[in-house]
Amino acid sequence: MIKVGINGYGTIGKRVAYAISVQKDMTVSGVVKSNPDFMSRIASKNFNIFVPEKDKIKIFEDQGIKTSGTIEDLIEDSDIIVDATPEGMGRKNKPMYEKSGVKAVFQGGEEHSIVQASFNAYSNYSDSWGKDFVRVVSCNTTGLARTLYPIFQDFGIESVNATLVRRGTDPNDHKKGPMNAIEPGLKIPSHHAPDLKTVLGVGEVNTVAVKVPTTLMHVHSVQAVMKKNSSKEELLSAFSNYNRILPVSGKDGVSSTAQVMEIAKERSLNRSDLYEIAVWVESVSVRDRVASYIQAVHQESDVIPENVDAVRSMFQLSERDKSIRTTDETLGIGKKVY
Ligand code: NAD
Numbered sequence: 001m002i003k004v005g006i007n008g009y010g011t012i013g014k015r016v017a018y019a020i021s022v023q024k025d026m027t028v029s030g031v032v033k034s035n036p037d038f039m040s041r042i043a044s045k046n047f048n049i050f051v052p053e054k055d056k057i058k059i060f061e062d063q064g065i066k067t068s069g070t071i072e073d074l075i076e077d078s079d080i081i082v083d084a085t086p087e088g089m090g091r092k093n094k095p096m097y098e099k100s101g102v103k104a105v106f107q108g109g110e111e112h113s114i115v116q117a118s119f120n121a122y123s124n125y126s127d128s129w130g131k132d133f134v135r136v137v138s139c140n141t142t143g144l145a146r147t148l149y150p151i152f153q154d155f156g157i158e159s160v161n162a163t164l165v166r167r168g169t170d171p172n173d174h175k176k177g178p179m180n181a182i183e184p185g186l187k188i189p190s191h192h193a194p195d196l197k198t199v200l201g202v203g204e205v206n207t208v209a210v211k212v213p214t215t216l217m218h219v220h221s222v223q224a225v226m227k228k229n230s231s232k233e234e235l236l237s238a239f240s241n242y243n244r245i246l247p248v249s250g251k252d253g254v255s256s257t258a259q260v261m262e263i264a265k266e267r268s269l270n271r272s273d274l275y276e277i278a279v280w281v282e283s284v285s286v287r288d289r290v291a292s293y294i295q296a297v298h299q300e301s302d303v304i305p306e307n308v309d310a311v312r313s314m315f316q317l318s319e320r321d322k323s324i325r326t327t328d329e330t331l332g333i334g335k336k337v338y
Pocket residue numbers: 007008009010011012013032033034035052084085086087088107108109110137138139170299300303
């Protein structure tokens with residue numbers, strides 16, 4: 001049993017904690033909460049609560065929330081920490097992990113340069129084999145790597161061009177935006193292009209990102225120039241070999257992210273999350289070796305199975321396909337809704 005501590009119990013941390021808790025080869029040693037709010041109360045029903053600094057123990061206990069100590073105590077009792085603190089904080093936490101000899105998985109808000117390998121289960125599971133510091137790439141990059149990998153495997157990829165329509169913020173946030181505007185990312189390519197290359201060995205990549213006022217999902221329009229020609233049918237068949245890709249159809253009335261998330265709600269898995277990347281079958285096309293498709297990414301949850309698989313690779317617990325199969329079965333990934 002690998003003991004996994006979770007530092008940061010927000011959008012990603014709480015989902016990783018759940019996903020780890022349903023694995024047979026891992027257990028959650030505890031979670032770090034920084035404020036004694038309703039989420040800490042909920043978390044304390046399932047997990048041991050730790051705090052970032054000693055001073056917080058009394059603040060939590062004054063609110064009636066029992067703690068099991070500080071982050072240092074959690075590290076002491078863990079084989080690995082999944083760091084899901086806010087963007088940029090993981091880099092600051094790394095020396096603490098190094099000092100105590102604990103492994104750590106970081107998230108997409110951290111730079112590739114702070115780890116030994118960036119991770120995507122399909123495209124480069126073995127790069128993290130036995131490593132101490134690994135980063136699961138961001139929700140957008142995970143979405144791109146997931147669907148480009150089958151194309152890369154079957155037909156080869158010369159270059160990628162993608163437009164990313166990004167959600168403004170997550171559903172639990174009432175402060176960030178935009179609220180009534182469309183915000184283009186002015187750095188081109190956006191950071192997703194170099195990020196993709198850390199997990200998938202494709203040639204030239206160009207990405208443009210635009211933020212819009214929605215919280216549900218991101219939508220990507222992807223074009224990949226393939227080394228070999230292919231067809232729509234062959235692309236759909238390549239996608240169908242991978243559980244973490246969900247075909248959806250406008251003919252069935254799935255015409256926006258609203259209906260994609262409705263499918264997830266009907267399936268009623270954990271928090272009604274959609275771990276899979278949804279690809280609209282009508283959008284899949286091939287012209288002169290250029291594969292095109294449109295996909296939707298549930299930013300709160302697509303990286304969760306990758307965190308579980310990253311832990312397995314870092315401890316050399318299972319080879320790629322076995323780990324993915326186990327994670328998929330335990331989280332209900334690929335479970336048919338209709
Ligand atoms: P979040 O803000 O929802 O959660 C972060 C949590 O860390 C919060 O609960 C916060 O209270 C807590 N925290 C703050 N200071 C802390 C401290 N000193 N010690 C411990 N916990 C502390 O953020 P998130 O969306 O879960 O993002 C976490 C990481 O995951 C970031 O790197 C982000 O880029 C990445 N990520 C986010 C998404 C997404 O869409 N939300 C998707 C993929 C990856």
